[in-house]
Amino acid sequence: TTQLSQGYRSFKPTELHCLRVWLSVVLGLIVLPAMFGVSLGFTDLYVKALVKTLEWATLRIQRGQKEEDAVPAHLPNGIIEKDDGSMEEEIGELRRSHPKSLAGGDFTLCDAFYFCKKGIESIVEDQVTQRFTSEELASWNLLTRTNNNFHYISVRVTIIWGLGVFIRYCILLPLRVTLAVLGLSWLVIGTTLVGLLPHSNVKTWISDLIHVTCYRICARALSARIRYHNKENHPKKGGICVANHTSPIDIVILANDGCYAMVGQIHGGLMGVIQRSMVRSCPHVWFERSEMKDRHAVAKRLKDHVADKTKQPILIFPEGTCINNTSVMMFKKGSFDIGATIYPVAIKYDPQFGDAFWNSGKYNMVSYLLRMMTSWAIVCNVWYLPPMSLQDGEDAVHFANRVKSAIARQGGLVDLFWDGGLKREKVKESYKEEQQKMYSSMIVGQD
Amino acid sequence: MGSTSSTLAKIPNAEDLMQETGFTPAHLVRLYDRFKVLDKDKKGFLTPQDFVAIKELAMNPICDRIIGAFFTSGGETLDFPSFVRILAHFRPIDKNRPKEPTSPDPINSRSNKLKFAFQLYDQDKDGKISRHELLQVLRAMLEKQVTEEQLESIADRTIQEADLDRDDAISFEEFRKSLEKVNIDHKMSIRFLR
Numbered sequence: 001t002t003q004l005s006q007g008y009r010s011f012k013p014t015e016l017h018c019l020r021v022w023l024s025v026v027l028g029l030i031v032l033p034a035m036f037g038v039s040l041g042f043t044d045l046y047v048k049a050l051v052k053t054l055e056w057a058t059l060r061i062q063r064g065q066k067e068e069d070a071v072p073a074h075l076p077n078g079i080i081e082k083d084d085g086s087m088e089e090e091i092g093e094l095r096r097s098h099p100k101s102l103a104g105g106d107f108t109l110c111d112a113f114y115f116c117k118k119g120i121e122s123i124v125e126d127q128v129t130q131r132f133t134s135e136e137l138a139s140w141n142l143l144t145r146t147n148n149n150f151h152y153i154s155v156r157v158t159i160i161w162g163l164g165v166f167i168r169y170c171i172l173l174p175l176r177v178t179l180a181v182l183g184l185s186w187l188v189i190g191t192t193l194v195g196l197l198p199h200s201n202v203k204t205w206i207s208d209l210i211h212v213t214c215y216r217i218c219a220r221a222l223s224a225r226i227r228y229h230n231k232e233n234h235p236k237k238g239g240i241c242v243a244n245h246t247s248p249i250d251i252v253i254l255a256n257d258g259c260y261a262m263v264g265q266i267h268g269g270l271m272g273v274i275q276r277s278m279v280r281s282c283p284h285v286w287f288e289r290s291e292m293k294d295r296h297a298v299a300k301r302l303k304d305h306v307a308d309k310t311k312q313p314i315l316i317f318p319e320g321t322c323i324n325n326t327s328v329m330m331f332k333k334g335s336f337d338i339g340a341t342i343y344p345v346a347i348k349y350d351p352q353f354g355d356a357f358w359n360s361g362k363y364n365m366v367s368y369l370l371r372m373m374t375s376w377a378i379v380c381n382v383w384y385l386p387p388m389s390l391q392d393g394e395d396a397v398h399f400a401n402r403v404k405s406a407i408a409r410q411g412g413l414v415d416l417f418w419d420g421g422l423k424r425e426k427v428k429e430s431y432k433e434e435q436q437k438m439y440s441s442m443i444v445g446q447d
Numbered sequence: 448m449g450s451t452s453s454t455l456a457k458i459p460n461a462e463d464l465m466q467e468t469g470f471t472p473a474h475l476v477r478l479y480d481r482f483k484v485l486d487k488d489k490k491g492f493l494t495p496q497d498f499v500a501i502k503e504l505a506m507n508p509i510c511d512r513i514i515g516a517f518f519t520s521g522g523e524t525l526d527f528p529s530f531v532r533i534l535a536h537f538r539p540i541d542k543n544r545p546k547e548p549t550s551p552d553p554i555n556s557r558s559n560k561l562k563f564a565f566q567l568y569d570q571d572k573d574g575k576i577s578r579h580e581l582l583q584v585l586r587a588m589l590e591k592q593v594t595e596e597q598l599e600s601i602a603d604r605t606i607q608e609a610d611l612d613r614d615d616a617i618s619f620e621e622f623r624k625s626l627e628k629v630n631i632d633h634k635m636s637i638r639f640l641r
Contacts, residue, residue, distance in 0.1 A: 081638040094634055107601045109609065109617075110626050112509065112567055112584065113634045119513040120537050121637055122503035129484060129501070418502065431506035433590070439508065440592030443601065
């Protein structure tokens with residue numbers, strides 16, 4: 001028997017007891033209130049404490065930065081200063097200092113300076129690539145990953161930082177992982193069970209409840225504090241909800257406040273399991289990879305879903321890729337061609353507490369989630385904008401741009417015409433021709 | 448614990464580069480990060496294709512010439528020190544630098560900035576912008592928007608004004624004289640915000 005007991009490692013009663021306490025704390029204080037949509041106010045308190053700590057840390061760092069140039073109070077979008085003038089203004093300025101008086105139009109040798117400087121500027125920093133790296137902060141938020149330019153650290157700040165590391169990795173991370181696992185298991189098991197029920201109002205109601213509670217638990221797993229604005233514009237059934245895309249977490253953020261039908265490609269592995277079980281309890285729109293290429297098939301399925309007024313509103317991210325939450329890039333026109341009412345939603349994360357952007361080139365899904373769960377918190381604002389529809393004589397592209405501008409304006413994001421997919425493709429010749437056209441009007445004037 | 452110092456250690460010959468170009472450690476690190484972003488295939492050097500992949504550069508009318516300024520003598524690879532040395536031309540002029548007659552001009556002096564711009568025109572590097580070279584630049588900037596006759600008359604007019612020694616070409620000195628009132632520091636400099 002001694003040999004047997006040496007082979008086994010029996011759990012001591014104290015360890016089991018600890019586990020039991022841990023689980024009951026998690027269930028009682030976090031999961032249960034989450035399911036009922038009740039907030040015990042822990043996250044709010046936590047965020048307030050965080051804000052105070054970060055302010056203190058910022059002041060101490062700034063005190064040590066006396067010799068260096070003052071950090072600009074308003075964080076701009078970029079690392080180099082760019083003149084905002086149009087081509088005409090800039091070249092006009094260049095020519096003003098030229099001895100020869102020019103009566104509008106004509107060429108001067110210094111004109112090339114404008115193009116040269118613009119070219120070099122874009123080599124150092126361009127609008128497209130910039131949007132695929134994380135936004136930089138004006139002051140450090142005590143996470144090593146955001147420490148770019150802050151080399152002065154006093155002893156006290158270092159201690160707080162060390163404490164922060166301990167709290168984030170040893171206390172918060174295990175808690176969050178537990179919650180995430182609980183939330184996802186709940187979703188899979190719950191939806192599978194509900195799928196067994198016959199179609200009825202009760203089934204829909206239970207299915208919605210299961211979905212929402214799962215997302216609420218996941219939101220707790222990220223220490224997310226979400227503020228919803230203009231809830232009266234919440235997307236309704238038979239409509240399409242469009243939002244700017246920053247990360248996969250956007251889904252959790254939005255679904256905390258209502259049920260949506262998701263659209264996407266069927267994946268394999270864990271993701272596929274979740275997708276397949278979700279669709280058992282309520283209709284989502286999942287595509288096989290081959291189906292995605294066929295635009296008509298995609299449009300038809302979306303149209304059918306939207307036409308059925310009992311189904312939840314579809315959630316679509318028309319940018320097609322994750323952007324870093326400082327700008328909104330071109331919306332693909334597919335979803336705007338369906339003829340349904342569009343409910344635009346703007347999501348803006350506060351980067352001070354944690355960077356939510358998923359740089360898919362740099363991090364895979366697992367490392368990304370780990371980063372999320374070791375940030376301080378995810379704080380974001382969600383604005384529901386009034387519904388928009390296609391106007392007479394408007395085409396899908398114009399409509400898409402209109403919606404994009406509305407979202408950009410509400411979220412305080414830069415409205416860019418670039419296509420997020422461009423990070424993989426070439427630029428069209430027409431862009432260069434436009435530049436040439438603008439310049440030529442300055443040379444030869446209007447003939 | 449600044450990540451600046453650890454990244455600085457990754458840059459070979461950082462000290463010499465900073466001395467030569469005048470970039471601060473923080474700026475050098477940013478340029479290094481940018482270099483790595485542009486070098487998508489992680490080759491360790493840049494090729495003209497990496498530059499053309501920058502959307503805003505590709506739509507610039509003189510994009511080829513700007514890229515050509517980086518890849519002098521027909522080479523197809525650009526390492527980080529060379530990348531930084533070219534960009535150093537666009538550092539704002541150091542007003543505080545003491546003027547020593549014996550030391551060489553810093554890379555970002557007014558004169559060197561003008562030389563860089565001159566080089567954009569003077570493709571065969573013979574020290575003169577010929578009428579032919581001027582036409583080429585004009586064609587690049589205007590392409591289909593103006594007729595060939597208009598281009599030629601513009602070229603003729605420009606040479607007429609700038610060409611003081613009547614050799615039908617613009618030398619560097621004539622170029623410099625023609626642009627002496629232009630605020631080169633403002634127009635040919637790029638300022639880092641941090």
